[in-house]
Amino acid sequence: MGFTGLARWINPPTSGLELITENIVRNHHGQSRGRWNLSIRSYRSTFGSIPGLQIPAERSICALTMNDNVFVLLEDPAAPTRADVLAGIQNITSPADGGPSASAMVPPHYRTAYLTLRPPGALEQILGQLNARWVPVRQVSTSSQRSQGTAQQLSVEGHVFAIGSDWLVRVGNVILAGGAVKGMLLEAEYLPLPVLHSQSADGTSELLSNMLLSVLPNIRDAKTVAVAVSDSQWEEVLWDREEEERQGRETSLPKDLDDIFVTGDEGLPCQKKGDWIGADRDRRSAFLIIGALRSEGIL
The missing domain is CATH 2.40.320 (Hypothetical Protein Pfu-838710-001)
Structure with missing residues (x-):
């Protein structure tokens, strides 16, 4: 194809x-x-x-x-687009300053x-x-x-x-x-x-x-x-x-830099x-x- x-x-x-x-x-x-x-x-x-x-x-x-x-x-039509939500998350203030958290702005569906x-x-x-x-x-x-x-x-x-x-x-x-x-x-x-x-x-x-x-x-x-x-x-x-x-969970996992099997390319994006x-x-x-x-x- x-x-x-x-x-x-x-x-x-x-x-x-x-x-x-x-x-x-x-x-x-x-x-x-x-x-x-x-x-x-x-x-x-x-x-x-x-x-x-x-x-x-x-x-x-x-x-x-x-x-x-x-x-x-x-x-x-009443729900926001994903692009609108991402733009809003980038512009919010930190929760410590009284602004909403990023997770609170994510709707149940787009x-x-x-x-x-x-x-x-x-x-x-x-x-x-x-x-x-x-x-x-x-x-x-x-x-x-x-x-x-x-x-x-x-x-x-x-x-x-x-x-x-x-x-x-x-x-x-x-x-x-x-x-x-x-x-x-x-x-x-x-x-x-x-x-x-x-x-x-x-x-x-x-x-x-x-x-x-x-x-x-x-x-x-x-x-x-x-x-x-x-x-x-x-x-x-x-x-x-x-x-x-799933990708977010994988990137947040701690990496053991002393591992002998670390090759240095773990942070590169995977092939789509x-x-x-x-x-x-x-x-x-x-x-x-x-x-x-x-x-x-x-x-």
Whole structure:
């Protein structure tokens, strides 16, 4: 698995998927590698309906199912971001001077939480067992019995192509709950590089953007948007509280300088996992897709 870029084709014709497929096969000598299928369910909290309980903003959940994993993004607009809390901790006075301690400023949760669940259906099972106050968000209104008790089902359906030995390209229609098509998603994966830090401020990659543009058919007035997330946003959403606490405990342990096995490199940072390898790649890809659809009001 490699580094991934995402784009939205907002106004494709009804034959958009066929046109892209023809372009990839004819002009890029692409080879089919199977189907691309994703599903997204969304929920909203009902705490605001409890008498006497004032909720300033409504919480939301988006759950994207990709292969055997479900990537769950929970957002509480009333909670602070981790960056805001860290900035506040740096500016506080010491407790001896009457100011709050750093531990007192850490909230029980931050604005966003991003979880990985397995197998598909685990989220619905947890919500059911806990009798949690979450209800589905619907894209279209319907009175059919089949839709009762289920969350909004949005799907991405398309194809996966290999271009040479370096590229995987995924293209698919975004299909709403009622069956209407709401544009397309295009994802290009550059296999040789598991990590690629963009030099641009918005986090886009010229290499991936050029590939995505090249697979689009030459259609007049086509509206496309590159989907990117800055490094600060990645740090916020992919932050792992348990991992940070574990590293903090390790750095606070006293070291025996007389130990004959001390080599002098114990204080150096450990090597991190690749940004776009295995489940990490899928986590980032899912977050990009959820963010793109939410920014357009589709979720």
